Amino acid sequence: MQTNPFRAAHYLLNAHRLDQLPADAGAEIAFAGRSNAGKSSALNTICDQQGLARTSKTPGRTQQIVVFPLDDTHRLIDLPGYGYAKVPEKLRAHWREVLDKYLRTRESLRGIVLVMDARHPLREFDRMMLEFSAATGRRALCLLTKSDKLSRGEAARTLLAVKKELATNAPEASAQLFSSLQKSGVDAARSTLAGWLFAD
Numbered sequence: 001m002q003t004n005p006f007r008a009a010h011y012l013l014n015a016h017r018l019d020q021l022p023a024d025a026g027a028e029i030a031f032a033g034r035s036n037a038g039k040s041s042a043l044n045t046i047c048d049q050q051g052l053a054r055t056s057k058t059p060g061r062t063q064q065i066v067v068f069p070l071d072d073t074h075r076l077i078d079l080p081g082y083g084y085a086k087v088p089e090k091l092r093a094h095w096r097e098v099l100d101k102y103l104r105t106r107e108s109l110r111g112i113v114l115v116m117d118a119r120h121p122l123r124e125f126d127r128m129m130l131e132f133s134a135a136t137g138r139r140a141l142c143l144l145t146k147s148d149k150l151s152r153g154e155a156a157r158t159l160l161a162v163k164k165e166l167a168t169n170a171p172e173a174s175a176q177l178f179s180s181l182q183k184s185g186v187d188a189a190r191s192t193l194a195g196w197l198f199a200d
Helices: 039-046 089-105 124-136 152-169 186-197
Strands: 011-016 027-033 067-069 074-077 111-116 140-145 173-177
Touching: 011 039, 027 039, 027 186, 039 074, 039 111, 039 140, 039 186, 067 089, 089 124, 111 124, 111 186, 124 140, 124 152, 124 173, 140 186, 152 173, 173 186
Parallel strands: 027 074, 027 111, 111 140, 140 173
Antiparallel strands: 011 067, 067 074
């Protein structure tokens, strides 16, 4: 396995429905998060590619499920951003239904990366995702992005508070600080995700 297996990630397709996804075999990790949490930047940084996931000054650009294969059997999945996206209620309802079914039934899903802005962690959507992961026994990694915006003391206190809540409410979940700008926490994130994907 190469030093950073995520560098092999490449765009395959956008899916509006689950039946458009690749066959439910192999192993995949899903990235979820609020529309302004830095999800695309985190994906690009982990994969050491600038333009893999589209970043935008307009939050909520990811309106479909985007599939990035690493090889024939391992994939990263970028889920639609939640929150600020200006989408019609009918489309929101569609995505709630699709994502709920994906997260409950996708057998190849090895874990969820829950991307949160370190300055505003554990918002309603984050807690909802953690409740889901706890209820289904799915592993989750809380990636506290934009940690460079906090002082070292603030970052340490934020991480401690998040870990404390996880220990009580989502024991299958872990948390770490991450900064795409400073490239901090990147090796730790890669190590965790590689462990999930390539454990077999």
